[in-house]
Structure formats: structure tokens, C-alpha cells
Amino acid sequence: MSASPVLITGGGQRLGRHCAERLRDDGHPVIVTYRRERPALEALRERGVVTLQADFESEAGILDFIARLKAETSSLRAIVHNASDWAPDSSGSEAGANFERLFRVHMLAPYLINLQARELLEACSEPHRDIVHMTDYVVQKGSKKHAAYAASKAGLDNLTLSFAAMYAPTIQVNAIAPAMIMHNEGDNEVYAAKVKAKSVMDMVPGPGVIYQSLRYLLDNRYVTGVTLPVDGGRHLR
Ligand SMILES: NC(=O)C1=CN([C@@H]2O[C@H](COP(=O)(O)OP(=O)(O)OC[C@H]3O[C@@H](n4cnc5c(N)ncnc54)[C@H](OP(=O)(O)O)[C@@H]3O)[C@@H](O)[C@H]2O)C=CC1
Numbered sequence: 001m002s003a004s005p006v007l008i009t010g011g012g013q014r015l016g017r018h019c020a021e022r023l024r025d026d027g028h029p030v031i032v033t034y035r036r037e038r039p040a041l042e043a044l045r046e047r048g049v050v051t052l053q054a055d056f057e058s059e060a061g062i063l064d065f066i067a068r069l070k071a072e073t074s075s076l077r078a079i080v081h082n083a084s085d086w087a088p089d090s091s092g093s094e095a096g097a098n099f100e101r102l103f104r105v106h107m108l109a110p111y112l113i114n115l116q117a118r119e120l121l122e123a124c125s126e127p128h129r130d131i132v133h134m135t136d137y138v139v140q141k142g143s144k145k146h147a148a149y150a151a152s153k154a155g156l157d158n159l160t161l162s163f164a165a166m167y168a169p170t171i172q173v174n175a176i177a178p179a180m181i182m183h184n185e186g187d188n189e190v191y192a193a194k195v196k197a198k199s200v201m202d203m204v205p206g207p208g209v210i211y212q213s214l215r216y217l218l219d220n221r222y223v224t225g226v227t228l229p230v231d232g233g234r235h236l237r
């Protein structure tokens with residue numbers, strides 16, 4: 001029987017893309033979701049990655065994706081909820097819409113996908129089945145400029161506990177809480193130096209440290225309901 005795929009939402013770039021490529025290198029079938037077509041997706045397809053379009057801004061979009069996921073595969077080895085919108089807080093009339101959108105992308109989508117794709121994980125013939133939520137160090141601290149984003153990631157962090165309790169012992173549910181892993185286009189040198197100095201490890205490590213953490217969770221059959229901090233010791237500053 002062929003191996004069941006690992007689903008990575010928002011896998012068309014940066015951390016999700018890196019993990020998709022590394023999982024393919026390790027021989028895993030992989031499905032990624034994307035919103036916007038681009039050359040990186042064609043490169044992933046050439047490596048055998050299945051790509052499914054998905055926009056989690058609305059419940060209808062989430063449910064439409066779930067239906068297409070079930071048409072694509074009859075089982076899943078793991079689900080990595082990586083898709084995310086690091087939107088700053090909006091002012092005035094846009095504040096509520098911004099908050100609701102981030103709630104849907106970071107909480108409603110993982111919640112509905114976990115509920116409705118449980119049968120796909122249970123259908124996996126391998127002994128390990130995993131759900132991994134990508135949260136954020138900021139869950140512990142809050143954010144003056146990304147309060148809605150931080151709150152929605154805190155909700156996702158709490159969903160880790162609920163789903164871990166609900167789905168044990170057949171499915172493990174954990175989270176990874178990164179801090180500054182890689183720069184964004186447009187980060188100037190002043191900002192880059194400021195964020196680099198926030199971790200006592202004094203570095204911006206790149207996505208390899210996230211794949212190491214994901215690999216640990218996928219390979220360990222006795223860890224569930226935990227959040228792995230991958231933040232360079234931000235709490236020590
Ligand atoms: N990078 C970092 O330093 C840190 C990252 N994290 C977390 O790690 C994870 C990966 O980070 P990173 O790679 O930088 O993430 P990105 O900001 O690159 O976003 C990943 C993907 O999310 C997708 N996405 C955004 N909005 C939606 C939506 N409404 N519906 C569906 N997909 C959507 C995008 O798809 P598309 O491009 O196709 O539109 C994008 O490719 C995220 O959950 C992030 O919050 C946490 C702390 C630090």
C-alpha cells in the first residue's frame with residue numbers, strides 16, 4: 001500500500017515550501033495548498049508535490065478545500081497547519097474585518113480541517129499520524145502591532161490541547177512556536193539587526209530549524225499536546 005501524504009497548508013513559499021521539499025527528499029508524498037499560482041509551485045510539482053488551491057479567508061473557502069482534499073486522497077499521514085497571514089492591526093472601520101479574517105485563517109481553518117479530515121488520518125496505515133499547528137512565540141507575549149494576529153495564534157495554540165485530548169491515542173497533535181526564522185522581502189538592515197538581537201542566540205536561522213522540529217514530532221510516538229518553542233531563547237532577553 002502506498003504511503004499516505006503529508007498535507008502542508010500554505011506550502012508554496014518560505015517555511016512551508018522548505019518542509020515540503022525536505023519531506024519529498026525523505027520520500028514522503030506531499031500535498032500543499034496555495035492561494036496564488038507562481039513558479040515555485042511548478043518547481044514543487046516537478047518534485048512530485050500535489051498542489052491544491054485554497055483560500056481560508058471564508059468558511060465557504062475552507063469547506064470547499066476540504067471537499068477537494070477528500071477527492072484527492074483517501075488518507076493522510078499528517079496535517080501541518082502552516083498557512084498564515086502576518087497582518088498588522090488595522091485601524092478604524094477595518095479593525096473588525098481584519099480580526100475576523102485572521103480568526104478564520106489561523107483558527108477556523110485548522111479547526112474545521114482537523115474535524116473533517118480526522119477520517120483521512122485514521123485511514124492512514126502507518127502507526128504514526130500527526131497534526132502540527134504552526135503558532136508563534138508571540139502567543140506568550142502579545143504584540144503591540146499584531147494584536148489580532150497574536151490572539152488568533154493563541155487560539156490555535158489552545159486548539160492543540162483540545163485536539164490532542166480528543167484524538168489520542170491514534171493521532172498526535174502538537175504545535176511549533178517559532179520566532180524570527182527568516183526575513184521577509186523589504187526587511188531593512190535596521191529592522192533585521194533589531195529582530196536578530198531579540199534572541200540570545202543572536203541569529204536568524206532559516207527554515208531548516210523548523211524542519212528539524214517537524215521531523216522530531218513526526219518521528220516521536222510519545223509526544224502530544226505540546227508546543228515546541230523554536231525561538232533562539234527570546235524569553236531570556
Ligand atoms: N517566518 C517566521 O519568521 C515566522 C513564522 N511563523 C509561522 O510559521 C508559519 C510559516 O511562516 P512563513 O513561511 O513565514 O509564512 P508566510 O507568511 O510565507 O505564509 C505562508 C503561506 O500562507 C498562505 N496564506 C496566507 N493567507 C492565506 C489564506 N487566507 N488562505 C490560504 N493560505 C493563506 C500564503 O499562501 P499564498 O502565498 O499562496 O497566498 C503563504 O504562502 C506561519 O504559520 C507563521 O505564522 C511564526 C513566527 C515566525
Ligand SMILES: Nc1nc2c(c(=O)[nH]1)N=C([C@H](O)[C@@H](O)CO)CN2
Nearest residue numbers: 084085086136179180181182184195
Ligand atoms: N505568516 C507569517 N507569520 C509570521 C511571519 C511571517 O513572515 N509570516 N514573521 C514573523 C516575524 O519573523 C516575527 O517573528 C519577528 O519577530 C512572525 N510571524
